[in-house]
Amino acid sequence: MTDDPQWHSEQGKQMLDSAAYSAYKGQQVDLTTRRGFGMYSYDLFFEVMRNYADLAGFWIDNDNEYWEQNKLYEQVRALRPSWLLSNNNEDTPIMDTVSNEQKTGMTPSYDYPQAAWTPMPRLVEADYKLPTTGDWWYDGRDHPVDTRLSTGRYIANAGSAMKSLMAETPMVNGKFPPSQEKFNNFMAEWVPPIRESLSGTEGGGYMHGGMQPGFWNDGAHGVIAVKQNTQYIHVVTRPTTNMLRLRDNGYWVTGVTDVRTGERLKFNQSGGYLSIMNIRNWDAYDTVFKVDTAMQIGYYKDVTATATSTRAGFPASNLTDGNFESYWDANDKLPVSVTLDLKHRKHATHLGRVSKLGAGALLGDRCRGVSLIE
Structure with missing residues (x-):
């Protein structure tokens, strides 16, 4: 309406x-x-x-x-x-939901979630036109469809827990213009082999856990989808090499499989990174790797946090409460110090950014430096 x-x-x-x-x-x-x-x-x-x-x-x-x-x-x-x-x-x-309409100007252009201004857990949809020119309705012309942009948006949204609402422009007889019909037929063949990575999954790397999405090695870019102990790496822009390397966020990986071909791939983990080796089959629009994980290691949950500046109602304890929906607000003060109490001696190697909810991140965008003090 x-x-x-x-x-x-x-x-x-x-x-x-x-x-x-x-x-x-x-x-x-x-x-x-x-x-x-x-x-x-x-x-x-x-x-x-x-x-x-x-x-x-x-x-x-x-x-x-x-x-x-x-x-x-x-x-x-x-x-x-x-x-x-x-x-x-x-x-x-x-x-129930908010729809973000026809967002453009992102890098890469298909990464629609970059433009979404409503964070999880709010249910968010991306609303965009399939034809890259023309009106939202059929105007008598067969407008072009950018297959790369359209498939990329679909995958980036699915890997970011966003819903895709793609507008097509049917003609008065109910049929679609030839360019849109061609794209629909393509999707009918292209999606089924990777459906397990899109159906019943959530966007990975933020509120639902998972490895780190975004920009990877050698120009690669993509998203993560998660389903219990299984993660799916969607490589929308492939690297210039035949190796993919991304932060593993503490997940212990037990196996990597190419979802389209079923091929088991060699991999290694070191220094907080997962590297997938000798990749030979790259899909033109989205190469999908199924990653089996046993557990997530290296995270201390029984930690208390205090800060030198806090806005009422958003205490530093929200950083370590295990809830991605709560966050700490420093009340517009910089610099600010956060003290983490581990209760007794433990081995600490890093501080992790725990959410994508703006000020709720332990290491925010304006963070200038972090010291680990025993």
């Missing part, structure tokens, strides 16, 4: 009949205004809820003042409590 009537006469065809709706409501309503359209679309919400109970929910294309004044979302919750509410480009508490 959109809040905006500005497209009411797209390509010269009038889609809204203000006179008919005014007669129905018994009052004068101009459907081409935001308030008039808000009243009309408000009625449509209830028509949909009444007549189509098997739907899954509403994707809200921004808010309308009329909806908010008349407590629309609260009524949706009461009438259809199982339905999903998603809002576009606005993170409002009553919604």
Whole structure:
């Protein structure tokens, strides 16, 4: 449901009949205004809820003042409590998800999660067009599809616990323009061999655990997906060599397999890194390695933390409570010191960045130096 009537006469065809709706409501309503359209679309919400109970929910294309004044979302919750509410480009508490629409300018361009401004555990979706030019709807042209960009977005989102909402532009006869149809047919063949790495997994490296995603050796870039003791390395941009090296985050690796070919690969671990050797089969868009892990080592959980500056309600103890949703706030003070009490003598080699939730990171983006003092 959109809040905006500005497209009411797209390509010269009038889609809204203000006179008919005014007669129905018994009052004068101009459907081409935001308030008039808000009243009309408000009625449509209830028509949909009444007549189509098997739907899954509403994707809200921004808010309308009329909806908010008349407590629309609260009524949706009461009438259809199982339905999903998603809002576009606005993170409002009553919604289940927030949709980040058509983000561009990232490096690499397919890394859509870089532009998402809502952190976990909020359910977030990426909303983008499949054709790289043109409108959100069919405008009479067969716009090009960038296969590299589109597959990369799909994989980067899946490896970051984001949902992909990809918009296609079907023609009036229900068929897709040739470029989009070609891409759909390609995906129907390309995804099934790696489905286990995408279905039932969560984005790795942050709240759900896992090895370190992002930029790797020799120009490589990719994401991690996790499923219990199994991790999937998605190499979207391959390295210039036939070796992949990334931080293992303390996971003890017992085996590495190429998901597409089933080939078992040689690997080694040293100095906190996993290296996969002699890779011969690189997929053009996403090479996927299944990594079996036995356990995660090198982390002390029974640790207390205090800091020289703390904002009320966000104590330094949040750094070591094992909860990725809580964080410490230094109350805009720099420099600041954090003291970690291990309770008794233990071997310490490093401090780990424990989350991607902004100020909650132990080693934040503005950290200038860290000292380990026995």
